[in-house]
Amino acid sequence: MANTSGGVALEGTVVDMPAPQISERPLRAANGFVMAGVATALELAGIALFIVGIAVLATDGGTLGLWALVVGILLGLTGFFLYFGLTAVAPGEARVVQLLGRYIGTLRNPGFQWINPITQRRRVSTRIRNHETDVTKVNDADGNPIQIATVVVWQVEDTAQAVFEVDDFLEFVAIQAETAVRHIAGSFPYDAHGEPRLSLRDNAEEINDQLSTEIGIRVASAGVKVIESRIIHLAYAPEIAHAMLRRQQAGAVVAARQRIVEGAVGMVEMALEKLAEHDVVELDEERKAAMVSNLLVVLVGDRDTQPVVNTGTLYQ
Secondary structure: OOOOOOEEEEOOEEEEOOOOOOOOOEOOOEEHHHHHHHHHHHHHHHHHHHHHHHHHHHHOOOHHHHHHHHHHHHHHHHHHHHHOOEEEEOOOEEEEEEEOOEEEEEEOOOEEEEOOOOOEEEEEEOOOEEEEOOOEEEEOOOOOEEEEEEEEEEEEOOHHHHHHOOOOHHHHHHHHHHHHHHHHHHHOOOOOOOOOOOOOOOOHHHHHHHHHHHHHHHHHHHOEEEEEEEEEEEEEOHHHHHHHHHHHHHHHHHHHHHHHHHHHHHHHHHHHHHHHHOOOOOOOHHHHHHHHHHHHHHHHOOOOOOOOOOOOOOOO
16 A cells, blocks of 8 residues: 555555645744733833823923824834734644745644734644544445445644645545445445455454545545544345345354254264164164154254154054
């Protein structure tokens, strides 16, 4: 199997996903509490100078009051502007940061931080998520219509790729998961019926591994890592379910009968050996055949036997 950025052969199919053009890089940020203190200090200083400037202008109207008024306004606006750079990052999420349309990095460290106020910040969850596909009707490798549903456990691994490589990574994961489920379901039969091949019903672990691999290949370009995928619903479609159930029941009956016959033959052999070993009765070939026949009828029959008392001999 090749890397996740190129063509990968999986059960006769090549999944050719484009290589990502961007990758995540960390962004350094300042302490949010320190910058909040600086912004607050500037705001207070600006307000104080604004009040002083008004007072000076009211008393003598000199240029000193005008300069105090202008500086106070600038300090207040600067402090107010700095507040826009404060960013809180919660555990299990990241912030993808853009400056004038250009990706400059991702904030992953949780806490109260400060970055350039004119940047655009997009919140991306990095928590583990579940996606459950709808019950889908597809044809298996034998052409039988079946119903299948899966649950996919996944997580955003590269936030930059999740945001910039696809339009909506949530929708992308959902569609690619359903595509992979349809492909896997159509590549294997529902039941092997005793043949030496993988089947959806008998080889769940192997099928789940292949499903996880294919989904992982399909969504890797979007910066998504598949942790696990598992089939949670598998059944024949309603129109053939009854016929397939009868087939399974017939197979079970045949298998049970085979076990019964094998056990009965062993018990008959043991009975004949014990009779001969202890000289209980001397049996010729015809009596042995009659005894074997009676024992097999008793042991193999699915109904209670009715005893028959023979008042004569075996030959009369």
